[in-house]
Amino acid sequence: xxxxxxxxxxxxxxxxxxxxxxxxxxxxxxxxxxxxxxxxxxxxxxxxxxxxxxxxxxxxxxxxxxxxxxxxxxxxxxxxxxxxxxxxxxxxxxxxxxxxxxxxxxx
Amino acid sequence: xxxxxxxxxxxxxxxxxxxxxxxxxxxxxxxxxxxxxxxxxxxxxxxxxxxxxxxxxxxxxxxxxxxxxxxxxxxxxxxxxxxxxxxxxxxxxxxxxxxxxxxxxxxxxxxxxxxxxxxxx
Numbered sequence: 001x002x003x004x005x006x007x008x009x010x011x012x013x014x015x016x017x018x019x020x021x022x023x024x025x026x027x028x029x030x031x032x033x034x035x036x037x038x039x040x041x042x043x044x045x046x047x048x049x050x051x052x053x054x055x056x057x058x059x060x061x062x063x064x065x066x067x068x069x070x071x072x073x074x075x076x077x078x079x080x081x082x083x084x085x086x087x088x089x090x091x092x093x094x095x096x097x098x099x100x101x102x103x104x105x106x107x
Numbered sequence: 108x109x110x111x112x113x114x115x116x117x118x119x120x121x122x123x124x125x126x127x128x129x130x131x132x133x134x135x136x137x138x139x140x141x142x143x144x145x146x147x148x149x150x151x152x153x154x155x156x157x158x159x160x161x162x163x164x165x166x167x168x169x170x171x172x173x174x175x176x177x178x179x180x181x182x183x184x185x186x187x188x189x190x191x192x193x194x195x196x197x198x199x200x201x202x203x204x205x206x207x208x209x210x211x212x213x214x215x216x217x218x219x220x221x222x223x224x225x226x227x228x
Contacts, residue, residue, distance in 0.1 A: 034214040042220075043219065043220055044152065044201075044218060046216050046217075049206075049213060049214045055216070089154075089214070089215075091213050094165055096167075100151050101151050
């Protein structure tokens with residue numbers, strides 16, 4: 001199975017900060033990379049698909065980049081509603097796998 | 108919209124059965140697979156498997172020997188059965204709609220709210 005490793009596992013940031021989360025795949029996955037946001041007690045929500053395509057309705061402060069093995073989710077200006085856990089997920093192989101998650105907390 | 112339903116408590120060695128009801132659209136329309144994902148309390152996400160309208164399935168190999176997915180498009184429902192459960196199967200179970208692009212299954216674009224299933228005697 002392809003292993004997805006996110007870094008950092010958690011971070012503390014302030015409203016207005018630029019936040020970057022990294023996801024690394026154990027082998028090349030082209031752009032078959034999706035980002036989700038999960039708030040406590042809620043189901044995950046789709047943010048970015050195809051590594052860089054913004055899902056309809058998602059604020060433009062979210063962006064994704066990367067291809068191959070290294071991917072990045074960036075929040076350009078962190079808002080109060082963005083404090084959550086973020087997961088990457090690969091769909092390159094027939095066994096889909098998620099990263100372990102990155103928890104974004106309030107500083 | 109998707110909504111999971113089923114028992115919240117299952118005894119060890121028994122079979123866990125859940126149903127996901129899809130509302131607001133036809134399941135028969137192509138372009139989507141229908142998936143199950145789970146999350147152990149306080150942990151990350153684990154893909155269980157997905158099924159197409161035709162009944163074609165893809166299972167996580169780690170669960171394949173115990174897992175059965177089925178679909179009933181007339182009822183706009185799809186279901187999960189996981190046999191011989193243990194405490195390790197205690198988790199929140201989510202159903203999700205899964206998008207295909209040019210026939211390639213890609214990502215989950217809509218999720219149910221999730222249902223907690225506890226395995227305990």
